[in-house]
Amino acid sequence: MPHSPANPDAAPKQRVQDAIRHDIIFGTLPAGARITEAALATKYGISRVPVREALHALEAEGFVESKPYAGSTVCAIPVDDADDLFAVREALEAATARRAAKRAAGQFSAGAPDGQWWKTRKELAAILDEGDAAIGNGRPDLLPELNIRFHLGIAELSGSPSLTALLRQIAGKIEWLYASDLNSRGKQSWGEHRTVMAAIDAGNVPEAEQVMGVHVHRSRTGYLSRFAG
Amino acid sequence: MPHSPANPDAAPKQRVQDAIRHDIIFGTLPAGARITEAALATKYGISRVPVREALHALEAEGFVESKPYAGSTVCAIPVDDADDLFAVREALEAATARRAAKRAAGQFSAGAPDGQWWKTRKELAAILDEGDAAIGNGRPDLLPELNIRFHLGIAELSGSPSLTALLRQIAGKIEWLYASDLNSRGKQSWGEHRTVMAAIDAGNVPEAEQVMGVHVHRSRTGYLSRFAG
DNA sequence: CTACTTGGGATTGTATGCAATACGTTCCCG
DNA sequence: CGGGAACGTATTGCATACAATCCCAAGTAG
Structure with a gap:
């Protein structure tokens, strides 16, 4: 339930959050990679708002690091x-x-x-x-x-x-x-x-x-x- | 820095997040109290979006609990x-x-x-x-x-x-x-x-x-x- | 040649409007 | 009179548009 691969009929925010976390955990997104909201929004076919919320949640979980007005990057494996x-x-x-x-x-x-x-x-x-x-x-x-x-x-x-x-x-x-x-x-x-x-x-x-x-x-x-x- | 009373020239999101957390910690918002984004938005004179993000952050911190489409309530003191x-x-x-x-x-x-x-x-x-x-x-x-x-x-x-x-x-x-x-x-x-x-x-x-x-x-x-x- | 300023482009932060969902209420039927 | 289903309101979730900020590079004065 928490980190399931993909739940197609879940809320968009939860879906992209799980997808990004999965990509980080399994190396698709390597440490230090730059992440932009716009890119993810187009990739998943949704608006920037849920992507933004997913990124903030992942920041709280310790997977990405965000600086104001500067963007987000993938954290290093701890x-x-x-x-x-x-x-x-x-x-x-x-x-x-x-x-x-x-x-x-x-x-x-x-x-x-x-x-x-x-x-x-x-x-x-x-x-x-x-x-x-x-x-x-x-x-x-x-x-x-x-x-x-x-x-x-x-x-x-x-x-x-x-x-x-x-x-x-x-x-x-x-x-x-x-x-x-x-x-x-x-x-x-x-x-x-x-x-x-x-x-x-x-x-x-x-x-x-x-x-x-x-x-x-x-x-x-x-x-x-x-x-x- | 983390839970300071109020930083007037900080980003709106951070400001309301600190304000709400302060109100919860010091009892202004009692456990079980219902919180709506719209009310906070008017109270602090900003839009619903930063309020929303603040509430989600506080949920990750364990101060409020949100159910989809149903609203947020203040958690009980642990x-x-x-x-x-x-x-x-x-x-x-x-x-x-x-x-x-x-x-x-x-x-x-x-x-x-x-x-x-x-x-x-x-x-x-x-x-x-x-x-x-x-x-x-x-x-x-x-x-x-x-x-x-x-x-x-x-x-x-x-x-x-x-x-x-x-x-x-x-x-x-x-x-x-x-x-x-x-x-x-x-x-x-x-x-x-x-x-x-x-x-x-x-x-x-x-x-x-x-x-x-x-x-x-x-x-x-x-x-x-x-x-x- | 160096250091500082000053633009432009990219990216995040915020505002507003609309759609989707949950909860309470009322009305109808048994 | 009790129970369940339809409905309306309140509230969150998402989309779009705009403003604020940062980074970097080019240019200029010293």
Whole structure:
């Protein structure tokens, strides 16, 4: 959902925003490339206004940099920040997992079922199944996208928009890093997701926090060892 | 700079963005309040377009929530997220301080002085002096603003736009929390800033990280004890 | 030859008008 | 009297037009 390749019938602004981000993450738009609103407007057959809003949103996400009256350029891949980004992500996702477990306990027991919560929980179940199917069908290339959706889903379950927004921002950068690398830890990492989900469903707060922390930490060391060698 | 009260000769978009954020942080716009572009446009005597962009930026910052074709409302104060936000901030600022110290070592020794770096370093010195003066003159109310500028300045010194953007997002929320509370730990907390600065200037990487971590941690426990206790 | 000014062209920022969508209200039918 | 569907209003989303700003290059004075 967040960084899907293309949703033809979405709002124009969202469409071009996703398209540009995709082009940046996968290298079609290299770092330092100049971007002009007019060019994108003609390219996508829309006016400058939605393009402009998409660019500003991407600036907030950290993919492009704009200077007033001067134009926008593509930011550099934050490869030097990888270690620190993972460290922050560790603290952040430990918090989302802990809070998700806390809320889960309330959802399963008490008498005020939250429709949104159950919807997200169902989506997560579907994501896990899709991932397993992707592995079974020899399509591990689908895992990165599913991976991000899983982690954002957990953040949704935490019920904290603040934390979700922060994770969304970090996840974008991490997706960028992984796209430059070719993801590999895939299968083993994916299997750990069910452990996280189980801890949350059980309402086991400390275990949820700990398991998620270990999961993210492994992802971090995996990436760093692959990249820095 | 980031959340200044009002800069009359700034761009309209930036001006209304700061004004609205100020109104939200200091309670003029209460949580749940409906916001319409047209009303703000008349209020500030400008067109709907810059207002619209300001609102979208504030949505990315987590202060307002917008639904397509339905309008925007002021978000709730993230008081339940305080603990987690401080935890993430601890990891984040430990990273910025560490990287700032690492870069400082390079700046003082080697032969490639970075103009931007020195400019930020000078601004930080001015901020520290302003804070001392504010305390001396019995104006501790100026400290929260200076406090944020100091921490964002350290992030600038780290040379990482990713980390700076993340801190900016978190700092906005924390400023919001502190505004609902009335800041108190002020004076002692401010004094710790010179310790952080000294560690960075010395290029003492582990000490910079550790001192900043303790500083933020004290701020966290101080807030939580005041609020929950 | 250098430094400063002064144009032109390109690009973003803002204003206005129109189209698309959501929400509340009312009216009709059961 | 209750429920659901059509409708009107309010509000956002997009398109077009214009103004403000910046960058760069050419030209001129010293």
